[in-house]
Amino acid sequence: MNIWIFNHYARTPKQSGGTRHFELASYLVKKGCSVTIFASSFSHNKKEEMITYNSQRYQVEYIDGVKFVWLKTIPYKNSLKRIMNFISYSVNAYKVAMKDFKDEKVDLIIGSTVHPLAALAAYFVSKKLNAKFYFEERDLWPQTFIDFGKLKEKSLLSRVLFKVENFLYQKADKIIVLFNKATDYVVSKGVERDKVIYLPNGVNTGNHLDIKPSPEVDKIFREINNRFIVIYTGSHGIANHLKPILDLAKTTSKLDPSGKIHFLLVGNGPVKKDLIKGASDLNLKNISFADPVKKSDIPYLLSKADASYISIMDSPLYKWGFSMNKLYDYMAAGLPIFMYSNPAIVGEYSNLKGAIVSNDNVELAEQIVRLSNDSQMIEQMNRSLKVHVEENYSWNKLGQRFYNEFQLDKWGKYDSNKKTV
Template sequence: MNILLINHHAGSLQHGMEYRPYYLARAWVAMGHRVRIVAAARSHVRREDPCLHGRSRLDQHIDGIEYTWLSTPGYVGNGWGRIRNMLTFLYRLHYLATALARSFRPDVVIASSTYPLDIWPAHRIARHAGARLLFELHDLWPLSPIELGGYARWHPFIVALQSAENFACRNSDAIVSMLPNVRAHLEAHGMASHKLHIVPNGTDPDEWRQTPAPLPEALAATLATLRGQGAFVVGFAGAHGLANALDTLLSAASLLRDVPVRIVLVGAGPEKPRLQARALAEHLDNVCFLDAVGKDQIPALLRAFDVAYIGLQRQPLFRFGISPNKLIDYMMAGRPVLQAIEAGNDPVGEARCGLTVAAENPQAVASGIRTLLAMTPAAREEMGSNGTRFVLDNLTYDVLGKRFIEACA
């Protein structure tokens, strides 16, 4: 089967995030399918963008996957520059639709960008090729910019996004969602019930079976010192942004001064300087900030934690469920998880790999840490093992790739 996957932000191990299209495509190639990913050349989520040297298009082969990069302008932030980047990608994709249909001859066309506007060029390609059309739902647009960004429903961009979502619900042969509780929402916008398939985020277990890359010397020394002091390390690894509600974790730290707990925050992000200044001003000596590490160093880092923390702001949008990559990493590392998220699903509870407490509630987070500290090492080890088993049984890209292919049939 020839699979054409359209994802504006798609990356690879070379380019960095977004990784999901790469891992799914690699699993499909291993199953004997031919896969082409079409992506924009400029994306804010990648570590490294492809270099087109002034060309409008670049074709590459990466790990058995065919990539087509379309030239788009760079941008910063979420303003007009980002919209211009989107529109340029969509224009180039629409212009190439007939040529892609004839040259690649897809059996399946997947519209998979974060925003739903790529459903129209994807539909055009599928129609020319006589292919099945799939819509992959990452986030709910336009609901996300409405509820998180404060956009009005009558804003022209929101109207266009809603029109695209409605078109996808009515015209796709199947819809794949990472969010488990979206059925009612999609049916309200025209989706037939039988079209929905749930395929969450996943991981490549081979990356965890390898000897992990060593941590930077200074970071390793800091963690070793904490261990030598008998500290119970509660770690967070990831972006220091508003969405992660890290102020809650700092407030919890202020309630834990009487116990040998050390809060370690590893990563970078726009909120990090402010959080560091707050910890200094409040004399939070039990909080430590460390630099971000590479993707290949994540296993070694997480295994140095006693407990791995994940939190999010309290948002109504999470009623549709969550599927965080960070949580899957925590589970693969075999760490018990403290999850401070209120959502329509509870992946930590489902996997029996830790504790779930109220979001943005420092007292609840502090209480959860005390509960985990009071457990025996064997009990915490069992939680961590539960998480790893759950991922290996349900969330590897070999498993998820097969589930996705079922939706293509």
């Protein structure tokens, strides 16, 4: 099978950012498939170009058998230029695919939304090349922005985006969703349930068994060795709801006068400067911030921590569930998870044996202090999380699930006796 994936922000393990499609593609390559990922080489995190193009429009790179077609797109630092970047990616992806790769026999093209234009480009290429088209709706456009208060439901832009979403639903052979309840959202729009594939984010559990030391990571921990580290990794954006961690650090410091417990936030994003200033204003000595690390360094980074943190905003959006890469990384590392959230919002995670969920920072602080003095409890949570992620979110399991779904869609059957790679 020859599969193309259109994902504006696809990344490799050597870069910081999401490696969802690289991990899926790696599994499919092991199953004998050929996989090409069309991605922009402009780094959203660093706001800089990763490749020198000269007069070229794209470059091809093979990583562990996965072919990346890196596309030149318009650089940006503000919202208007970012929209132009969206457009330039979609136009260039279509042009490059149709001009330089059109002679390939393609079985399936996946259009993934970080924005809808990428999925539209994938659809039009699939139509030209007579390939199946799968629409992967990672964020619910425009529902996400409506629920976050960024758009009004009846606005012109919302109406246009809802029409684009419906168009992609109707044209897709299958619809891939990442949230555990997002199938219900799609069905509520008039789509048949058996057209939807639930394929959450996952983790390559093998990476956490093959931990490679990193000088960059060692540098982060140099001044906080011998502490009980509660770590957060990933974007520092509005949707990540990180402001409560400042209050949690302050509350914990009162219960931990020795300063044994330390909070570490690794990543970047638009609210990072505000968080650093907030920590300084509160004179917090038990919290620090570090730059993003490449994805392949995440297992080593997490191996040096003792527990993990995540915050889920109390928003109507999460009634459809969520699928955050960092959660599965935490689980694979066996790090107890402290989750600041309304337990009713997070569903299954409120009952997860390796997680403590509360929207009360005093309760979370007390539990962190308790855990820091209970190695037996840490070990129990560690085992529970590793079993849970291996059974539900390993890329071996998810890759095989997707492979079976496509076989069933293309040929009406799949070989259930074939083992995962």
